[in-house]
Amino acid sequence: xxxxxxxxxxxxxxxxxxxxxxxxxxxxxxxxxxxxxxxxxxxxxxxxxxxxxxxxxxxxxxxxxxxxxxxxxxxxxxxxxxxxxxxxxxxxxxxxxxxxxxxxxxxxxxxxxxxxxxxxxxxxxxxxxxxxxxxxxxxxxxxxxxxxxxxxxxxxxxxxxxxxxxxxxxxxxxxxxxxxxxxxxxxxxxxxxxxxxxxxxxxxxxxxxxxxxxxxxxxxxxx
Amino acid sequence: xxxxxxxxxxxxxxxxxxxxxxxxxxxxxxxxxxxxxxxxxxxxxxxxxxxxxxxxxxxxxxxxxxxxxxxxxxxxxxxxxxxxxxxxxxxxxxxxxxxxxxxxxxxxxxxxxxxxxxxxxxxxxxxxxxxxxxxxxxxxxxxxxxxxxxxxxxxxxxxxxxxxxxxxxxxxxxxxxxxxxxxxxxxxxxxxxxxxxxxxxxxxxxxxxxxxxxxxxxxxxxxxxxxxxxxxxxxxxxxxxxxxxx
Numbered sequence: 299x300x301x302x303x304x305x306x307x308x309x310x311x312x313x314x315x316x317x318x319x320x321x322x323x324x325x326x327x328x329x330x331x332x333x334x335x336x337x338x339x340x341x342x343x344x345x346x347x348x349x350x351x352x353x354x355x356x357x358x359x360x361x362x363x364x365x366x367x368x369x370x371x372x373x374x375x376x377x378x379x380x381x382x383x384x385x386x387x388x389x390x391x392x393x394x395x396x397x398x399x400x401x402x403x404x405x406x407x408x409x410x411x412x413x414x415x416x417x418x419x420x421x422x423x424x425x426x427x428x429x430x431x432x433x434x435x436x437x438x439x440x441x442x443x444x445x446x447x448x449x450x451x452x453x454x455x456x457x458x459x460x461x462x463x464x465x466x467x468x469x470x471x472x473x474x475x476x477x478x479x480x481x482x483x484x485x486x487x488x489x490x491x492x493x494x495x496x497x498x499x500x501x502x503x504x505x506x507x508x509x510x511x512x513x514x515x516x517x518x519x520x521x
Numbered sequence: 522x523x524x525x526x527x528x529x530x531x532x533x534x535x536x537x538x539x540x541x542x543x544x545x546x547x548x549x550x551x552x553x554x555x556x557x558x559x560x561x562x563x564x565x566x567x568x569x570x571x572x573x574x575x576x577x578x579x580x581x582x583x584x585x586x587x588x589x590x591x592x593x594x595x596x597x598x599x600x601x602x603x604x605x606x607x608x609x610x611x612x613x614x615x616x617x618x619x620x621x622x623x624x625x626x627x628x629x630x631x632x633x634x635x636x637x638x639x640x641x642x643x644x645x646x647x648x649x650x651x652x653x654x655x656x657x658x659x660x661x662x663x664x665x666x667x668x669x670x671x672x673x674x675x676x677x678x679x680x681x682x683x684x685x686x687x688x689x690x691x692x693x694x695x696x697x698x699x700x701x702x703x704x705x706x707x708x709x710x711x712x713x714x715x716x717x718x719x720x721x722x723x724x725x726x727x728x729x730x731x732x733x734x735x736x737x738x739x740x741x742x743x744x745x746x747x748x749x750x751x752x753x754x755x756x757x758x759x760x761x762x763x764x765x766x767x
Contacts, residue, residue, distance in 0.1 A: 345631070346627055348767060368635075371630065371632070375631070380623055380627065382624035382627065384560060394555070394556065398552020398555070399553075
């Protein structure tokens, strides 16, 4: 079974037009200097941004869908720069919401906490956790969500060596089960089998014709 | 290559993707509301601060206008309602802003339920924290303002019928200002005019009860405003949040 992910995006100053295709069970390492649009690409793939043009398709799998359709958000899991961790709540309490949203069982949550080395501090308020522990908690969501497409924006920031290796293992397992992963990282994750996509900041000078004077969705009449 | 499965994952065929799970909508909504309630209880004692503001604002009135019972009873309905509007407004600015800042909003947008339902769940949690205590405290404050016992039930019912609209309409304003760092003032300016119908009919309910006029019609209109807000606000707020997230 082959998963096609084709992304074309033209006209916008950040990057593109960009096309690539990722087969099922493969990981894609998006590389590039700061400002090259790596995060923009991932947010766009997650459906959080909006493409100027172009299309993203997910073929095959349980439910073929394309970006912009209602089913898309149920196919992707996104881990961005923000941890989405509430400092006032405990580690396990933080996961409770995502457990409710994913329908995961208590045993599954316990297994995920164990896997990320968080079981020992499950009751500690997230405010007292280190940045790396919060990052692990944030990444633990990926295993609860059970989405075929993982979009990881700098997943290893503030993780120690063991956790970085764990992350690489998880991506490998995810891919082995037929999933897709698109990730950005400035450090080598230890995924030699991952395909790479290089984004460069200088390659696409801002096209003057398509620079929009107004980005107001109301004025564009398509909000 | 490691070929182990994720812990607890369902067995999936060799070449197939794991199917995303479909939790019950009710369970998902409950999880969102429960989280907001837990956060409200841990941060600043939940609705206690809002309730204290509500009580204080009402208590200040007799100090300002004197303790003439007829005067106090005449203005009681309006005073309690204005205090309720302001108290509801106070807690609104963090409704979506906190989630926007820490990335929770992004994750909720990818949740397997429509953003409209997320908004509704959060508005319900907001009402439970701020609206429900005011419904309970309102009649007591009415008693303090020399409102006759017969009108107290009208005040309580009017608050019960009208405060949901405060949380729901407020959610629209909160969604519009979620991305603005100091959006509290702007939120007030946006939302207070939208509260006017609820204020008018809510206060009218109490006044009619005081004057022995039928108070069921304004009460029904107050409840109708809440239902209208429940139907419209989730869509408006979700649209605003999608624009904010971009």
